[in-house]
Structures are given as C-alpha cells and as structure tokens.
Amino acid sequence: MLTGKSPPLGEIVVFGSPCTVYRDPRKKNFAQRAQTAMIVGVGQETKGYRVYLPKDRVVVTTQHVKNIETLDKEQNLQVQRLYLQGDETLEGDEAPVSEAQASVAEATRARSKKKPWARERHVTRSVAKNAGGVTNETAQSQEAARDIVNSVTEHDPKTYQEAMRSKLKDKWLAAMAEELRALEDNGVWRVVRKPKGAHALHTKWVYKTKIDAEGAIERLKARLVACGNEQEFGVDYSVTFSAVIEMSSVKLIFVLARKWRVPAKHGDVPNAPLGVDNDSELVLELLKALYGLKQAGRLWNQLLHKTLIKSGFAQSLTDMCVYHRRREGILVVVGVYVDDLLVTGMEQQAVDAFFGELTELSIKDLGPASKFLGMRVSYNEDEGYDLDQELAIEEMLREHGMASVHSVRTPIGAESNEIDEASDELLPTSGGDGVVTVHKFQSLVGSLMWVARCTRPDIAYAVHKASRRTHSPTMSDWKLGKRIARYLAGTKSLWLSMKGQGALEEPLKVVAYSDADFAADKADRKSFVGALAKRGVLKAEYLESEKMPADVLTKALETPRLADLRVIVGLH
Known part of the structure; x- marks a missing residue:
C-alpha cells in the first residue's frame, strides 16, 4: 500500500487450515512422529506457526509444519483484485486493519518454502466467482473457524490483559466488579501513605471458570490476590496452615448421612479470608486477610474454629477438621476443607439450623452435595451414595x-x-x-x-x-x-x-481381611502385606505395610510365628 506495489499473496495461509505437525527428529522417544493439527496463528516470540493439536488439546509454536492449505491460482487472482479495490478505498478514507489480517500478512512473511508435491495433496476451499461474494464468504468462514477454535482452545486467563482480550471480557469484568464489592463490604483495606522502609506486596487477578458436577460452566470467578511469594518469613508471617480434611473422614460423613437418611449438605464461604483481621500491616494497608497471603488460610481457620467452638461444637480427636455437636440427643457433624464445609446430622432440621446460626461467617448453603473436592456425588435414598x-x-x-x-x-x-x-x-x-x-x-x-x-x-x-x-x-x-x-x-x-446396608443395621460389625505376597520384589526381596477392614459392608480403612525375610533376625517375633519357625528348623 505504501510502496504502490502489490504484495505476493499466493502463499497466504487460511486461518484454521489443516496441516501436519512433525516432531523434532532429534528427540528420540516412542512418541508419535506426526499428527494432524490446525493453523491458529503465527508465533510472536519465535519463528513458526501457532498450531492447535486436537489430540493433546494444546496450542504450540513450531516450525515443523507441512501440508498447509493455501490459496490456489484462481483464488489468488481474486484476492489481488480485491486488494486493488481496497487501494482506492484507502486513498479516500483509511480503514483499520484487523488483527486477523495482520496475522495473515505476518504469516506470509514467516512462511517457509514447501515442496511442490505437497501442494497437490491439499484440500482447497471453493471460492465464488463473484468478487463481492468472496469477501463476505471468506469473512464468514474465517469468523466461524475462529469461533470454533477459540471455543476449544480458550482457557482461563492468566493475566488481566488476557481477560480483556477474551471473548468473555464482559463476564470477567462483572466477576471482578463483584470481587471488588466484596472487598469493600468486608473492609479489607484502607488507602494510606506507604511508611518509610515498608515492604509492599503486589497484587494480581486470578480467574477461574467454575464447573458443575456435569461439566457445564456454572459461573466465572475472579479473585484479587496478594503476591504471597514476595512475603518474607519471620517478617510478614511466621506460621502457615490450611484446614484439610482427611478423605477417610469425608467418606465417614457420607456414611453417617446414609445411616441417618439425611443428605449431606455442601457449605461454602464465598470470601473466607476477607472477614479475618490481619495480624500484620501491609500496604495498601490490609485491615483483614486477603487471598494469596501465606497466613490467610491459617487466620481463616482460627476464626472458623473459634466460631464453631462458641456454637457448642467439639473438635474430633482423630481429625482436626471434623467437628461434632450433640443437642437434645441430636448429633450434627461438620467437615472442613479450607472454606468448603460438608454437613450432616441425625435430623434435617438440625442441619438447616446450622447454616442459620453462623450468619457472621456468611456461609452459603449450596444444598445437598453434588460435587465435593472434585468428586461427583450422587445420592439416592434407597441406594445410598455413589462417588466418582x-x-x-x-x-x-x-x-x-x-x-x-x-x-x-x-x-x-x-x-x-x-x-x-x-x-x-x-x-x-x-x-x-x-x-x-x-x-x-x-x-x-x-x-x-x-x-x-x-x-x-x-x-x-x-x-x-x-x-x-x-x-x-x-x-x-x-x-x-x-x-x-x-x-x-x-x-x-x-x-x-x-450403599450402606450394614450402616442401617444395629449393631454394626467390623470385618477384617489380610493377604500378602512373599518376597515378590526381585530387587530387595520385600513382601507386600495388605489389610482391609470393613464396618458392616462399608469399607472403613485400608492399611498397607512391607516386611522382609530378614525380620526374623532383627525384630521380635509373635508366638505363632516363632512356633512355625521352630518346626521348620526341627526344634520341637
């Protein structure tokens, strides 16, 4: 346009074109040597194409690309005519160049030479003879291809800039506005002058697409977090801790829910650390804890623990993340995983009352648990719980x-x-x-x-x-x-x-099983011993240990084992 000469357009790469991506031959392993892919752009930092690999579901930048679809001779002539018509338009009123057009032009410059025989194997798209029809049809096909690729390859934004370039920009902005309102409502900070010599932490946005139990998008969530990696131990914090319930305790709560026929409920605290007073001053001066601080999880757990104890709950001796309370003979059990709660009880009314009591923590009742810690939870009153x-x-x-x-x-x-x-x-x-x-x-x-x-x-x-x-x-x-x-x-x-049929019966019985393979490990002759304990027909615990033949020379023997060895060596 600036020089008055038409650029070479014969090697334009069509967005979304199928291609073949080859692995680096210097990497010797048993992986597949080549696979089909789609062109989605041009590398910004290194020379090569950005291609989408459907098999791995990732986008990579590589130079090892062949069999790329380009414009044939007839299509090239039509694009040249459109280009000349565009020159006349630009002389009067310059039109903005889209990002897609810029990437196509850059792809033309960066494109490597192809072997003549490879072009004959390409599948070309049909282009209408009418030049005007070509413009609309090409734009529509490129837009459709872009939507398809973006819907597959787009992940949660890593930075604020990526969120603003996303197709879901408006929804991410709404999520960020909701987060800022929560911070202001909880009085998390106040604007002050930075004290001399103070160490201020940076902040960043973290974006997450929340998925429901069936894999569908539930909502978009944005968090403003402090860069805890910039904190200095002994200065900004001293102790870190987050409440993480044992998986065996989670299953026990589901077993109790089955026994009492009261579905376990899922509780969530939308902005857990934001309601906790901070134990050190940071700038912008934090009056309460913020996501990202190394001590945020511990501070939140301290507040939750004090609140539950104040409400009459007692902490379990075997799992510090399990709390229980008995009032008028009605037992309620609460499991804690950071800011997620799993609650069940002997009566539905007692479980519902629990969420109404702790209003100061703003615990949200999400109803019967359908997804917990990445597990899909299915409940049937007759069949019990299924976890997958x-x-x-x-x-x-x-x-x-x-x-x-x-x-x-x-x-x-x-x-x-x-x-x-x-x-x-x-x-x-x-x-x-x-x-x-x-x-x-x-x-x-x-x-x-x-x-x-x-x-x-x-x-x-x-x-x-x-x-x-x-x-x-x-x-x-x-x-x-x-x-x-x-x-x-x-x-x-x-x-x-x-299914918990045994849990519905009284009294409950404990059944244990054990098995072993003798010296199965060829390297050190170790044996594997497994034990399985069941309470009724509900598995309660899985134990594993290792023993060696040398144990008879280094450890005390049980009486039956000693008797067996005496028989073997002939001592009667």
Whole structure:
C-alpha cells in the first residue's frame, strides 16, 4: 500500500487450515512422529506457526509444519483484485486493519518454502466467482473457524490483559466488579501513605471458570490476590496452615448421612479470608486477610474454629477438621476443607439450623452435595451414595497428554516385578517438549494418588508401587505410571458405591481381611502385606505395610510365628 506495489499473496495461509505437525527428529522417544493439527496463528516470540493439536488439546509454536492449505491460482487472482479495490478505498478514507489480517500478512512473511508435491495433496476451499461474494464468504468462514477454535482452545486467563482480550471480557469484568464489592463490604483495606522502609506486596487477578458436577460452566470467578511469594518469613508471617480434611473422614460423613437418611449438605464461604483481621500491616494497608497471603488460610481457620467452638461444637480427636455437636440427643457433624464445609446430622432440621446460626461467617448453603473436592456425588435414598471422578480423570489425562490413549484391562502387570533396576534408564531432571522428566513423573503420580485416595481403591497397590521411586524414577516407572493412567482412561466412569446396608443395621460389625505376597520384589526381596477392614459392608480403612525375610533376625517375633519357625528348623 505504501510502496504502490502489490504484495505476493499466493502463499497466504487460511486461518484454521489443516496441516501436519512433525516432531523434532532429534528427540528420540516412542512418541508419535506426526499428527494432524490446525493453523491458529503465527508465533510472536519465535519463528513458526501457532498450531492447535486436537489430540493433546494444546496450542504450540513450531516450525515443523507441512501440508498447509493455501490459496490456489484462481483464488489468488481474486484476492489481488480485491486488494486493488481496497487501494482506492484507502486513498479516500483509511480503514483499520484487523488483527486477523495482520496475522495473515505476518504469516506470509514467516512462511517457509514447501515442496511442490505437497501442494497437490491439499484440500482447497471453493471460492465464488463473484468478487463481492468472496469477501463476505471468506469473512464468514474465517469468523466461524475462529469461533470454533477459540471455543476449544480458550482457557482461563492468566493475566488481566488476557481477560480483556477474551471473548468473555464482559463476564470477567462483572466477576471482578463483584470481587471488588466484596472487598469493600468486608473492609479489607484502607488507602494510606506507604511508611518509610515498608515492604509492599503486589497484587494480581486470578480467574477461574467454575464447573458443575456435569461439566457445564456454572459461573466465572475472579479473585484479587496478594503476591504471597514476595512475603518474607519471620517478617510478614511466621506460621502457615490450611484446614484439610482427611478423605477417610469425608467418606465417614457420607456414611453417617446414609445411616441417618439425611443428605449431606455442601457449605461454602464465598470470601473466607476477607472477614479475618490481619495480624500484620501491609500496604495498601490490609485491615483483614486477603487471598494469596501465606497466613490467610491459617487466620481463616482460627476464626472458623473459634466460631464453631462458641456454637457448642467439639473438635474430633482423630481429625482436626471434623467437628461434632450433640443437642437434645441430636448429633450434627461438620467437615472442613479450607472454606468448603460438608454437613450432616441425625435430623434435617438440625442441619438447616446450622447454616442459620453462623450468619457472621456468611456461609452459603449450596444444598445437598453434588460435587465435593472434585468428586461427583450422587445420592439416592434407597441406594445410598455413589462417588466418582470421571471429570477429574479426564482433566488429568489432558494435562499429561494422554487424552486419546488406548486403555488396558489392569493397572499393573506381572512384568513390574521382573525389572532389572541396574540397567534401567533414569529419567532426566530437565528437558524440552516431549521429554519425560522427573517432574512430569512426580506430577503424574501425585494426580494418581489423589484419585486413588478419593474413589479408586482398585489402583491403590499400583500407585503405591509407582510412588516408591519418585526421588529417582526410571523409564520403567514412567511406563507403570502411564499404564495406570491408561487403565483409568478405560474405567473412568466407574464409581465408589456406598450403599450402606450394614450402616442401617444395629449393631454394626467390623470385618477384617489380610493377604500378602512373599518376597515378590526381585530387587530387595520385600513382601507386600495388605489389610482391609470393613464396618458392616462399608469399607472403613485400608492399611498397607512391607516386611522382609530378614525380620526374623532383627525384630521380635509373635508366638505363632516363632512356633512355625521352630518346626521348620526341627526344634520341637
């Protein structure tokens, strides 16, 4: 436009074009060498295309791209005519250039040469002969493609700037306005002059899309948080703590709810730390705690604890996050996980009264629990409770690039005990994309442990075996972790059923089971001993331990074991 010469438009890349992305050949592993993808833009910091990988559900920047759809000769001529018509318009009244047009122009400059044979394999879009029709049709198709890609690839904004560029800008602004109103209503801060030598913390916005039990968008949430990573231990804070209930206690509350036939209710405190007086002055001077402060969780728990004790609740001796109260023979039990509450009782009226009592904490009654700690909760008065983590498992698989893996029938195979650890390859501590590192293995095992603790005891043994080598994992350990994930991919719809028929009977009976494999570990000859305790037909506890044949020489023996050994050696 400025030089009077038409730019070369023959290599324009169509937004949303299908392409083939190849992996870096220098990275030697067993991953797939190539996969289909979609062009969604051009790299801003490094040379290459930004492509969406449907299999992994991520957007990456890469130069290893081939088979890109471009304009054919006839389409190029039509675009040239449109360009010349545009010149006449610009001479009179200059029109703004859209971001999409700018990215196409930059893609033309950054595009690498393609092999002639590759172009013949492309599928080109039909363009109407009418030039005016081309303009509207192209704009509509690009807009439709952009909407489709954005709906799939858009994640929660990481910064304020990203939120303002999002399609959901207005909803994020409304969420931020709601958060600021809550801060003002709770009197969290006041504007003061910064004291000389004071250490002020920065703040940032954190955005989160809240999903309901069925995976649909429930609401958009924005939090203004303090950058707690800038706090100095011993100056800005001294003790940190957040109340986290044991998963066994959560299941016990559901069991009690089943026994009493009173559905457990989910309570939430929308702005928990905002109602807590701060124990140190920060600028902008915080009169109360703010999300992000390292001591915010502890301060909130102190306030909740004092309020519950004042209301007549007693703290459990076995789990500090469980409180119980008995009034006129009616028992109410409350489980605490930071600012989420799980409440049940012997009568529905007593449970409803609990939420009415603690008005000073503004606890919101969310009704019967349908989702708690990432678990989907289903309740039937006749059948009891069912807990599953199908959505959490799907999210875990996506995060670790296993969304489309083939499933297996068991979480662990017999070959896991035949590994020669001396010749096994250790995982690297760092690496680029596609390289399996120690951190990736630890992240996968951590996710698997959470699933096993919540709803999937069937993978407990396999996860226990994988977690023993998190300090120095090998490629065999990584394969075991992947096998467990593949097993979950095929069984993600399974649920933990707590029908609780035994809980409805009096008295309750405790039944225990135990089993062991002798010296199954080929490396150190350790044996695995598992125990399962049941209360009626409701599982109450899972125990695991390890013993070695050398125990008979180093530890005291039980009388039956001593008698067996005496028989073996011929001492009668």
